[in-house]
Amino acid sequence: MKVSFNWLREYIDIDLAPDELGESITMAGFEVESISKVDANLNNVVVGKIVSLKPHPNADKLSLCQVSTGGHLYPVVCGAANMISGDCVALALEGALLPNGMKIKNTRIRGELSQGMMCSEEELKIGGDSRGILILPDGLKLGKDIASALNLEDYIFEINITPNRPDCLSIIGIAREIAAITGKILKIPRIEFRQGNEKIDKLTSVDIHDPELCPRYSASLIADVTIGLSPFWMRRRLESAGIRPVSNVVDVTNYVLMEFGQPLHAFDFDLLTERRIVVQRADDGDIFTSLDGMERHLFSDTLMICDGEKPVAIGGIMGGLNSEVSEDTSNVLIESAYFNPTNIRKTSKKLGLQTEASYRFERGVDYGGVIRALNRATQLVLDFCGGKAAKGVVDQYPSPIFPKEISLSINKTNKILGTSLKKGKVKRHLKGIELDVKDLDRDKVSVKIPSFRMDLHREIDLIEEVARLDGYNNIPTTTPVVRVNTAGKNPAQVLQDNAKDILASMGYYEVVNYSFISPLSVALLNLDDEHPYKRFISIKNPLREDQSIMRTTLIPGLLNTMKTNVYNKNLNLKLFELGTVFYSVKEEELPREKKMLSALATGLRYGESWSFPGEGIDFYDITGSLENLFEGLNIMNFNFLSTPDTLYLHPGKSSLIMVDNTQIGTVGEVHSAVLEGYELSNTVYIFELDFDLMVKHTSSDKKIKPLSKYPPIYRDIALIVDESVQFKDIYNAINKLSNKLVDNIQVFDVYRGKSVAHGKKSLAYRIKYQSYERTLTDKEVNNIHEKLVSNLVEKVGARIRE
Numbered sequence: 091m092k093v094s095f096n097w098l099r100e101y102i103d104i105d106l107a108p109d110e111l112g113e114s115i116t117m118a119g120f121e122v123e124s125i126s127k128v129d130a131n132l133n134n135v136v137v138g139k140i141v142s143l144k145p146h147p148n149a150d151k152l153s154l155c156q157v158s159t160g161g162h163l164y165p166v167v168c169g170a171a172n173m174i175s176g177d178c179v180a181l182a183l184e185g186a187l188l189p190n191g192m193k194i195k196n197t198r199i200r201g202e203l204s205q206g207m208m209c210s211e212e213e214l215k216i217g218g219d220s221r222g223i224l225i226l227p228d229g230l231k232l233g234k235d236i237a238s239a240l241n242l243e244d245y246i247f248e249i250n251i252t253p254n255r256p257d258c259l260s261i262i263g264i265a266r267e268i269a270a271i272t273g274k275i276l277k278i279p280r281i282e283f284r285q286g287n288e289k290i291d292k293l294t295s296v297d298i299h300d301p302e303l304c305p306r307y308s309a310s311l312i313a314d315v316t317i318g319l320s321p322f323w324m325r326r327r328l329e330s331a332g333i334r335p336v337s338n339v340v341d342v343t344n345y346v347l348m349e350f351g352q353p354l355h356a357f358d359f360d361l362l363t364e365r366r367i368v369v370q371r372a373d374d375g376d377i378f379t380s381l382d383g384m385e386r387h388l389f390s391d392t393l394m395i396c397d398g399e400k401p402v403a404i405g406g407i408m409g410g411l412n413s414e415v416s417e418d419t420s421n422v423l424i425e426s427a428y429f430n431p432t433n434i435r436k437t438s439k440k441l442g443l444q445t446e447a448s449y450r451f452e453r454g455v456d457y458g459g460v461i462r463a464l465n466r467a468t469q470l471v472l473d474f475c476g477g478k479a480a481k482g483v484v485d486q487y488p489s490p491i492f493p494k495e496i497s498l499s500i501n502k503t504n505k506i507l508g509t510s511l512k513k514g515k516v517k518r519h520l521k522g523i524e525l526d527v528k529d530l531d532r533d534k535v536s537v538k539i540p541s542f543r544m545d546l547h548r549e550i551d552l553i554e555e556v557a558r559l560d561g562y563n564n565i566p567t568t569t570p571v572v573r574v575n576t577a578g579k580n581p582a583q584v585l586q587d588n589a590k591d592i593l594a595s596m597g598y599y600e601v602v603n604y605s606f607i608s609p610l611s612v613a614l615l616n617l618d619d620e621h622p623y624k625r626f627i628s629i630k631n632p633l634r635e636d637q638s639i640m641r642t643t644l645i646p647g648l649l650n651t652m653k654t655n656v657y658n659k660n661l662n663l664k665l666f667e668l669g670t671v672f673y674s675v676k677e678e679e680l681p682r683e684k685k686m687l688s689a690l691a692t693g694l695r696y697g698e699s700w701s702f703p704g705e706g707i708d709f710y711d712i713t714g715s716l717e718n719l720f721e722g723l724n725i726m727n728f729n730f731l732s733t734p735d736t737l738y739l740h741p742g743k744s745s746l747i748m749v750d751n752t753q754i755g756t757v758g759e760v761h762s763a764v765l766e767g768y769e770l771s772n773t774v775y776i777f778e779l780d781f782d783l784m785v786k787h788t789s790s791d792k793k794i795k796p797l798s799k800y801p802p803i804y805r806d807i808a809l810i811v812d813e814s815v816q817f818k819d820i821y822n823a824i825n826k827l828s829n830k831l832v833d834n835i836q837v838f839d840v841y842r843g844k845s846v847a848h849g850k851k852s853l854a855y856r857i858k859y860q861s862y863e864r865t866l867t868d869k870e871v872n873n874i875h876e877k878l879v880s881n882l883v884e885k886v887g888a889r890i891r892e
């Protein structure tokens with residue numbers, strides 16, 4: 091908010107320099123963002139008085155004036171027509187350089203000597219009026235420098251008012267804070283004016299149909315006003331606050347807005363049908379033309395100010411063209427009200443319309459100061475527009491709001507602040523911001539909260555006020571005694587770090603994707619409607635459509651990351667992501683969160699190199715990565731179980747990942763239909779693991795066995811089995827013999843083709859026999875091996891390949 095230093099001094103005596111004042115205001119909790127000096131730079135422009143005025147003898151549209159500066163009389167030829175003899179004017183004398191670049195010199199105009207120029211506001215750049223010369227108030231000292239006479243030199247403070255302090259969105263509000271800081275007395279303008287004999291309730295009325303949205307509405311009525319220009323000083327102050335002057339009546343409402351923080355609105359009373367006000371909600375779809383000429387589409391919760399048959403203003407935001415004060419206005423009804431802040435904020439956002447009025451109403455204005463602001467506006471209208479005020483005001487206040495009282499403990503205040511303030515000083519601080527303070531006992535006081543302080547609700551709020559007013563810099567600095575314990579990582583966090591390290595050591599790069607994804611990215615996985623990945627949660631206010639749901643799987647993020655890399659010709663990729671997914675749960679407000687670990691591999695196994703063959707990554711690479719991961723995390727008893735249908739994975743090239751007969755994930759080649767949807771053509775292998783289940787199946791026990799001192803004996807065996815038989819089936823059949831001398835089993839050949847029937851395959855195993863206690867003999871190993879072969883023939887239907 092822009093605050094004029096000169097305007098502040100109307101309400102409080104300020105001994106501080108502007109920069110010192112800015113520092114004090116900032117320390118009181120209101121950040122002063124900037125202080126800018128306003129310098130008129132009007133040298134040799136003085137106050138003059140027109141002593142005589144007569145027509146120019148040689149020009150119809152010029153006047154010949156004699157202007158006195160108190161000690162000298164200057165002849166001035168002027169083309170304006172708004173002055174009369176006796177008016178005080180701004181006289182630019184020879185040598186003056188005006189802001190528009192014009193240099194004044196003595197000259198003859200149509201044969202008559204002119205020793206200066208009487209200036210307009212626009213020519214002096216102190217206002218926007220160029221319709222005639224500037225007429226100054228009577229009583230100014232003749233010959234005095236115009237900048238000094240009109241107090242044109244000023245400082246403008248740009249103050250950041252926090253949303254909880256709407257009471258400071260006014261000049262008096264800031265002055266009140268300065269008074270509390272400096273100990274000076276706040277000078278509130280005295281409001282006195284003459285009222286007519288006719289009572290206002292005989293002339294107009296106000297009906298509030300929705301007191302929830304409009305708890306209080308008051309109005310005054312002034313007849314026979316003259317619409318014109320407001321006084322220079324008023325226009326000057328409004329411009330210093332960033333408000334454009336319009337006319338005397340409208341300027342008065344804006345002036346009181348800035349002075350007291352109470353938005354007002356003036357209606358042309360003669361344009362109000364039935365000459366009454368009705369406060370009610372609009373209907374959905376209603377259209378209303380506001381003062382800015384824009385058609386506004388209204389909603390059922392838009393509060394409207396209406397006359398007997400139509401809307402005339404959007405309550406608390408902007409008036410309408412159909413009741414605007416114009417040059418023809420003679421009777422004015424002035425509105426002063428208190429509107430529901432929440433409703434004004436919602437309406438302002440819906441309509442995309444924020445005004446000085448809505449800015450204050452949506453934060454909360456002083457519901458107890460409605461009448462005072464109304465009377466101030468009535469006083470100023472009578473002073474500058476003439477007219478006659480009806481007797482009294484209309485004040486509809488169906489459910490009065492009463493001030494609250496809060497008990498404050500001085501001991502508690504000092505304990506929280508770390509201070510030793512006396513009770514008397516605390517009371518002085520609170521009284522300085524116009525709080526009513528009364529003693530309850532030796533420790534406590536009762537504080538009645540004024541209507542303009544809508545931010546004070548609890549005892550701690552008052553303690554904060556005491557700290558602010560006594561000065562934050564006066565609170566002693568103490569170092570808290572805190573015992574610092576360094577918390578170690580929990581097992582899940584340790585496992586996460588280890589998993590990332592293991593994958594990185596295998597050449598995988600970690601990626602981090604948004605938790606918000608597009609519904610289309612899940613649909614492209616070709617899942618059925620009952621699949622858990624379809625139990626996603628929609629975002630109520632998404633930034634965009636492709637981030638409108640919370641992810642239920644990490645796979646779309648990896649595929650989109652791959653897509654970006656492929657577009658940039660980065661074709662050989664190993665990526666992984668460890669992140670949270672979210673599932674909606676019926677009849678539960680919050681989603682179920684789960685940690686997942688996914689990885690993707692595509693392209694060449696070793697990259698492009700002269701020393702390695704250009705072989706592509708295959709299914710065994712991705713499962714090999716899983717085996718290394720599980721072994722590194724000490725997750726035992728895992729296996730891969732083939733599955734006929736995993737939807738987004740290729741049938742026959744995918745498996746369920748099992749640990750201790752519990753499924754913890756899937757692995758396989760991504761289905762070509764899914765890749766087509768993501769606009770990818772490369773073969774892609776992927777796995778996704780439930781990391782929370784991995785944590786449960788990891789073991790902290792690490793077994794170490796020494797190397798045997800005795801030599802091993804190897805036996806090879808080639809078996810012909812059905813295509814459906816997996817390595818794990820044979821491995822389990824061998825382990826069921828529970829022979830401790832079988833130390834290791836390794837597949838070294840898989841063959842399909844000539845001499846092997848269709849639907850069959852040949853698997854060649856190398857079995858290592860070794861004892862940790864003695865040297866084995868060939869006969870002993872042969873006996874064990876024969877039993878092993880017989881068991882395989884019986885259990886898995888194998889036969890020895892000839």
